[in-house]
Every structure is written in structure tokens, then in C-alpha cells.
Amino acid sequence: MRLTALNNRLGDAARKLWFGFFPPVCLLCAQPAADRRLDICAGCRSDLPALGEHCQRCAEPLAQQQSLCGRCSQKLPQFEHVFAAFLYAPPLTQLVTSFKFQRRHSAGYALGQLLADATLEHYRQQPWPVPEVLIPIPLHPWRQSRRGFNQAALLACDVARQWSRNGQPLDVDQRLLRRVRRTRAQTGLTLAQRRINLRGAFRLTGKSPQRVALIDDVMTSGSTANECARLLKQAGCESVQVWVVARAARPR
Ligand SMILES: [Zn+2]
Ligand SMILES: [Zn+2]
Structure with a gap:
């Protein structure tokens, strides 16, 4: 850190x-x-594409205004709230791709600033409790060494720094949550397959803080965040929120 x-x-x-x-x-x-x-x-x-109508719990993009998406109305996820700064659509997809896969750090820096600005604005207007600690969704060490960095950790540090400049210091914890099992890429998997794919993929190394925000670049199904939130809750966390740069529509 x-x-x-x-x-x-x-x-x-x-x-x-x-x-x-x-x-x-x-x-x-x-x-x-x-x-x-x-x-x-x-x-x-x-x-940059606005999120538009979305589920108040998981930020799933919706065609019309309703408070919860079909899935959250059946079973609420483990996290309390997802804040997504944008919809995952062009030209934002271009920035994410050049950051993650072409290692263009200026794109990552821009995404970090965009997420910081949007969260600062969001929490000025919303009743959600401000988290104490930001926890980037970890990559498996093997994948991180191949990519050379964890995009979520860089975003979390940029966001924390920008919040501190605005007089609201936030900690970043990159040690508490570990990815201990290599999983298949989630792309192309159904929701049920994603859940199975993530079983035992993460582990906590200690007790959880009371209020955390998980940080990632893009949320698609929410399965990864849900699994991490489940572990944090088991370890005593009161409130898990999720902050992402962009929310993609969920696969069926
Ligand atoms: Zn939902
Ligand atoms: Zn331009």
C-alpha cells in the first residue's frame, strides 16, 4: 500500500x-x-454512456423504472448496494480494453478519476454509509503476474487518493481478500455455471472491517462480488457495497 x-x-x-x-x-x-x-x-x-434505469440493489440495467431487477426480487444478493458510474458500452469499453489488455496506464488513470468523481458525487446525494475500507477484487496471483497488475487495485488506489484530497480519507486493503483458486474465465458461462466456477475461489486472511466497498472495473453477473460479499459478511462485515466503473447487462 x-x-x-x-x-x-x-x-x-x-x-x-x-x-x-x-x-x-x-x-x-x-x-x-x-x-x-x-x-x-x-x-x-x-x-460516455450513462447507466440509465437500473436495479437499486445490483445496478442491473433495466428497460423501465422499477426498484429491483427480477433476480434481486427473488433473492437479494449479499452486498447492500452497487454503484456503477457508467453503462458498459462504447466508448467506455474502449478505455477498459486499452487499460486491461493493452496495458495503457493513462486509460486506467482516467477510469480511476472517473470512478472517484462519480462516487464522490453519489455519496454527497445518497444516504448510503461511506465505507471505511476499499477492497479491490483480487486476481489469482498467476493471472496477476501474466497481466502485470491488478486493474481493480490500481482503481482503488486512485479512488482513495481522490477521496483523501476531498477531505475524506479511505483505506485500501489489498491483503484481506485473496483469490486462492484459479477459475475459468466467466465469459460465456451461465449464471449457474458462474456460481459453481467461483466455489472456494476466495479466502479471507483476517477479520473484516465493518463497512467496505469492493472495487472492480466492470460488473457483469455480480457473481464474483456476491461471493466476496458472502465471505466478508461471514467474517463480521456489516455493510458491503460495490463500486465499479461500469455495469454490463447480466447474461441469461
Ligand atoms: Zn438487481
Ligand atoms: Zn475526445
Whole structure:
């Protein structure tokens, strides 16, 4: 954690110096981006897809206004609330892909700032208790070493730093929740297959704080967050919220 904070500070200083010579261009359209914090121009920023109507519990996108989606009305998930800054649709998908799979860290930095801005705004308006600790959804060490980083951990550190700048310090805990079993990629699996795939995939290394927010880039079925929330609740957690940059429609 301390190392990440140091990297973040060095990152900020390096960005300032770099942009003194090379003004930023937009990650999406390559036009000049006036906002030095974001690398996305005002036009592309306003084109990012809003979530629209969604389930108040799991943020599943809905065609019409209703408080809960079909699945949450049948069985409530283990987490209390999902906050998704955007719908997972172009051009946001482009930013996520270039961050995760092309290792473009400026895209990750932009996503972190977008999530930080959106959560700060959301918690100014909503009654949800502010979490004490942010917990990034862990990758299995094998996958993390192949990718070179855990996108959720980088996002969590960016969000915590931005909250601290706004006078609300948040801790990031990257040790409590571990991914101990390698699982198949969830893409293409049904909901039932996803549940089976995740059995025994995570483990806690200690007691849980009272109020946490799980952090990830994209939520699709919610199965991973649900499994992590189940473990945290078992370990004494009172409230598990989930903060994601984008919510995709759930597979059937
Ligand atoms: Zn642009
Ligand atoms: Zn729901």
C-alpha cells in the first residue's frame, strides 16, 4: 500500500512535468484534452454512456423504472448496494480494453478519476454509509503476474487518493481478500455455471472491517462480488457495497 501511494505521488509529479512539454490529447478522439487530470476531452466525456434505469440493489440495467431487477426480487444478493458510474458500452469499453489488455496506464488513470468523481458525487446525494475500507477484487496471483497488475487495485488506489484530497480519507486493503483458486474465465458461462466456477475461489486472511466497498472495473453477473460479499459478511462485515466503473447487462 505504501509503495502504491509512493508510485501514485511520483506518477502525479511525472504527469505534471510531462504535460508541461506535451499537452495531453484525448484517449478516445486524439483531439487536445483540456483537463490535465483526465486525458479525455469534454466532448468524449459527455458521450460516455450513462447507466440509465437500473436495479437499486445490483445496478442491473433495466428497460423501465422499477426498484429491483427480477433476480434481486427473488433473492437479494449479499452486498447492500452497487454503484456503477457508467453503462458498459462504447466508448467506455474502449478505455477498459486499452487499460486491461493493452496495458495503457493513462486509460486506467482516467477510469480511476472517473470512478472517484462519480462516487464522490453519489455519496454527497445518497444516504448510503461511506465505507471505511476499499477492497479491490483480487486476481489469482498467476493471472496477476501474466497481466502485470491488478486493474481493480490500481482503481482503488486512485479512488482513495481522490477521496483523501476531498477531505475524506479511505483505506485500501489489498491483503484481506485473496483469490486462492484459479477459475475459468466467466465469459460465456451461465449464471449457474458462474456460481459453481467461483466455489472456494476466495479466502479471507483476517477479520473484516465493518463497512467496505469492493472495487472492480466492470460488473457483469455480480457473481464474483456476491461471493466476496458472502465471505466478508461471514467474517463480521456489516455493510458491503460495490463500486465499479461500469455495469454490463447480466447474461441469461
Ligand atoms: Zn475526445
Ligand atoms: Zn438487481
